[in-house]
Amino acid sequence: MTPNEDIISKVRRFGLCNKPTLYSTDELCRQMAGRGVRGAFVECGVYAGAQLGIMAYNAMLENERGGMSRRVIGFDSFAGIPRATEEDDETITGLIGPTLATPGDTPVSTGVSAQTERQVRNNLRNWGVLDSRTRLIKGWFEEIMPQTTMLDAMLGEDGIAVLRLDGDLYQATKHCLEALYPRLNAGGAIIIDDYALTGCRRAVDEYFGGEPLVTTDTPGMHKTYPNGITLVKTDPNNPADGVHHGYKPL
Numbered sequence: 118m119t120p121n122e123d124i125i126s127k128v129r130r131f132g133l134c135n136k137p138t139l140y141s142t143d144e145l146c147r148q149m150a151g152r153g154v155r156g157a158f159v160e161c162g163v164y165a166g167a168q169l170g171i172m173a174y175n176a177m178l179e180n181e182r183g184g185m186s187r188r189v190i191g192f193d194s195f196a197g198i199p200r201a202t203e204e205d206d207e208t209i210t211g212l213i214g215p216t217l218a219t220p221g222d223t224p225v226s227t228g229v230s231a232q233t234e235r236q237v238r239n240n241l242r243n244w245g246v247l248d249s250r251t252r253l254i255k256g257w258f259e260e261i262m263p264q265t266t267m268l269d270a271m272l273g274e275d276g277i278a279v280l281r282l283d284g285d286l287y288q289a290t291k292h293c294l295e296a297l298y299p300r301l302n303a304g305g306a307i308i309i310d311d312y313a314l315t316g317c318r319r320a321v322d323e324y325f326g327g328e329p330l331v332t333t334d335t336p337g338m339h340k341t342y343p344n345g346i347t348l349v350k351t352d353p354n355n356p357a358d359g360v361h362h363g364y365k366p367l
């Protein structure tokens with residue numbers, strides 16, 4: 118399948134991400150369309166909207182070609198990354214500052230990686246991908262992810278086809294996984310952009326049962342970029358699909 122170079126070149130300089138991750142998101146969205154996996158394209162941790170723009174572009178294209186109509190949802194504080202907690206390490210606190218948050222307290226922004234909702238909306242509009250399918254949801258993951266009624270309303274009955282987690286920290290990853298992974302459809306993909314970071318990795322490994330989710334010799338892993346991983350949710354009703362923990366590497 119040919120990458121959507123036009124949108125990738127438009128969003129590229131707005132991303133806080135490696136170039137291959139943009140190709141990876143584009144490819145996954147196209148794969149979901151090709152395989153008919155239903156559900157929304159969702160990103161948690163949007164920054165300026167580069168990855169979300171690729172998701173929105175693909176949703177638009179799929180619909181124009183007579184495919185399904187997907188929602189595209191970006192969750193973010195639109196106020197930047199909050200303070201880390203003790204589960205995170207100095208790789209990230211070196212970037213966002215050493216003051217730690219107390220879990221359970223309202224998150225406090227460090228101001229790092231802050232883009233306003235308005236800036237993101239303008240970017241999506243300038244790239245020609247803002248339409249009624251796309252929603253930006255403002256709030257701390259710690260506060261909005263437990264709001265199941267709101268998530269039900271946002272996602273409808275369709276669930277999620279591509280779930281991209283890019284919130285860097287332990288708490289962000291934990292809250293997004295707990296709320297949204299159960300809503301990812303079988304055959305859908307989850308991209309964990311920050312698996313190389315201690316806190317993110319710990320949240321993911323804890324969620325999937327405490328064992329390291331992947332090792333360096335897991336086949337197919339680290340497929341497209343060095344820091345993140347991509348997993349495909351398996352179908353519990355299909356024994357042939359049954360790889361441990363209900364996921365398999367891409």
Ligand SMILES: C[S@@+](CC[C@H](N)C(=O)[O-])C[C@H]1O[C@@H](n2cnc3c(N)ncnc32)[C@H](O)[C@@H]1O
Nearest residue numbers: 132133134162163164193194197198257258283
């Ligand atoms: C590394 S940036 C995302 C980069 C973006 N996905 C890209 O590829 O360009 C992290 C984003 O996560 C958001 N974020 C981090 N922790 C959050 C939290 N607990 N609640 C809400 N947003 C959060 C920040 O505001 C920031 O926009």
